[in-house]
Amino acid sequence: MQNFKMVAKTFFGFEEILAEELRVLGGSNVRVGVRNVTFEGDTGFMYKANLCCRTAIKILKPITEFRAHNEEELYRGIQKINWRKYMTVTSTFAINATVHGELFKHSQFVAFKTKDAIVDKFRKEEGTRPDVDTKNPDLRLNIHISNNYVNVALDSSGASLHHRGYRTSTNIAPINEALAAGLVLLSGWKGQCDLLDPMCGSGTMLIEAAMIAMNIPANLNRKEFAFEKWSDWDVDLYERIEQSALKRVTDCPFTIRGYDKAPSVIEKARENIKNAQLEEFITIERQDFFESEKDGDDFLQLIFNPPYGERLPVDVDRFYGQIGDTLKQGYPGTHAWFVTSNMEGLKHVGLRPSRKIKVFNGKLESRLVKYEMYAGSKKGKYMNDGEE
Numbered sequence: 001m002q003n004f005k006m007v008a009k010t011f012f013g014f015e016e017i018l019a020e021e022l023r024v025l026g027g028s029n030v031r032v033g034v035r036n037v038t039f040e041g042d043t044g045f046m047y048k049a050n051l052c053c054r055t056a057i058k059i060l061k062p063i064t065e066f067r068a069h070n071e072e073e074l075y076r077g078i079q080k081i082n083w084r085k086y087m088t089v090t091s092t093f094a095i096n097a098t099v100h101g102e103l104f105k106h107s108q109f110v111a112f113k114t115k116d117a118i119v120d121k122f123r124k125e126e127g128t129r130p131d132v133d134t135k136n137p138d139l140r141l142n143i144h145i146s147n148n149y150v151n152v153a154l155d156s157s158g159a160s161l162h163h164r165g166y167r168t169s170t171n172i173a174p175i176n177e178a179l180a181a182g183l184v185l186l187s188g189w190k191g192q193c194d195l196l197d198p199m200c201g202s203g204t205m206l207i208e209a210a211m212i213a214m215n216i217p218a219n220l221n222r223k224e225f226a227f228e229k230w231s232d233w234d235v236d237l238y239e240r241i242e243q244s245a246l247k248r249v250t251d252c253p254f255t256i257r258g259y260d261k262a263p264s265v266i267e268k269a270r271e272n273i274k275n276a277q278l279e280e281f282i283t284i285e286r287q288d289f290f291e292s293e294k295d296g297d298d299f300l301q302l303i304f305n306p307p308y309g310e311r312l313p314v315d316v317d318r319f320y321g322q323i324g325d326t327l328k329q330g331y332p333g334t335h336a337w338f339v340t341s342n343m344e345g346l347k348h349v350g351l352r353p354s355r356k357i358k359v360f361n362g363k364l365e366s367r368l369v370k371y372e373m374y375a376g377s378k379k380g381k382y383m384n385d386g387e388e
């Protein structure tokens with residue numbers, strides 16, 4: 001099978017992590033961009049990237065690129081594409097457009113113009129036209145315009161890849177699954193010690209961590225990928241890829257646990273864990289973190305996203321102070337990582353982070369911070385807080 005270029009999209013701050021995922025999976029010419037990684041592979045690798053990448057939110061397959069300085073040139077460029085290769089007159093389609101630069105300013109307008117060019121072409125040649133279906137189309141197109149440079153791609157994923165399929169129940173501030181996986185990977189946890197999410201909400205961080213530790217493909221529970229509706233969809237090839245990924249699944253000898261103080265949330269976390277078929281590997285307890293202590297002497301890693309004060313009302317200064325106090329007093333022999341967009345809150349933790357990594361949670365600029373608590377000392381280690 002022939003290799004072609006693909007673009008995996010991700011969140012700011014996770015490009016290197018995604019590139020490493022793609023390299024390990026076997027992608028060629030992996031190159032890091034901003035919020036994306038380009039790579040090469042064949043159709044089987046495209047299936048694999050969709051199935052296995054934890055930090056990708058889309059895998060795009062570019063089909064052509066051209067220059068356009070105005071809407072007329074855009075229209076003509078789109079009409080030059082041999083659309084019959086990808087769809088028929090009875091196919092439905094949807095267009096997602098993004099624009100950067102001075103020439104094209106409205107993504108909706110670009111999507112509209114592209115749609116016109118496609119349907120006009122079919123109408124002219126076949127007397128009838130394909131319909132648009134934004135919810136469940138047969139073909140999803142992605143148009144990216146940067147100044148006068150137009151890139152047209154097929155979207156092989158469909159709904160964002162963070163829709164893993166296991167999360168049926170959420171609290172009011174669940175973290176995006178791909179982001180949760182990225183944070184766990186950024187922290188370096190791969191199943192080498194016990195893990196606790198002390199504010200686990202609907203359990204996303206724990207489920208993603210367990211899948212990382214056991215090498216379970218991220219999208220094993222997902223219902224559908226867009227490529228399943230393509231004319232070259234090869235179900236046998238996909239099944240072979242899935243089977244070979246499943247052969248690499250391992251056990252995790254360490255404990256993966258979650259606490260949350262809200263009883264309603266505990267049930268939701270358990271339901272999601274059951275959907276992901278990970279009940280055997282993750283335990284959830286109703287527990288106020290601020291009244292907890294580390295169990296035993298084994299080294300422990302914490303990873304969590306505390307309320308930022310955006311969607312969940314909290315007294316930020318006091319709350320972040322309590323995080324620091326709990327870590328100092330109750331968690332010797334622990335590395336604690338958490339993500340927050342609340343920079344003011346961070347000042348009240350009262351410990352100096354040993355790492356501080358800039359990431360984005362949706363549009364919220366955030367920091368993933370690490371605090372190292374040493375065994376035998378009630379103090380956190382004070383280190384430089386140089387930001388990465």
Ligand SMILES: C[S@@+](CC[C@H](N)C(=O)[O-])C[C@H]1O[C@@H](n2cnc3c(N)ncnc32)[C@H](O)[C@@H]1O
Nearest residue numbers: 173174175199200201202204260261262288289
């Ligand atoms: C932003 S949410 C976490 C979301 C979670 N990562 C998810 O994917 O659903 C913060 C969670 O912290 C919990 N929480 C707040 N204070 C807590 C405390 N003192 N102890 C334990 N959990 C707490 C809340 O109930 C809420 O579920």
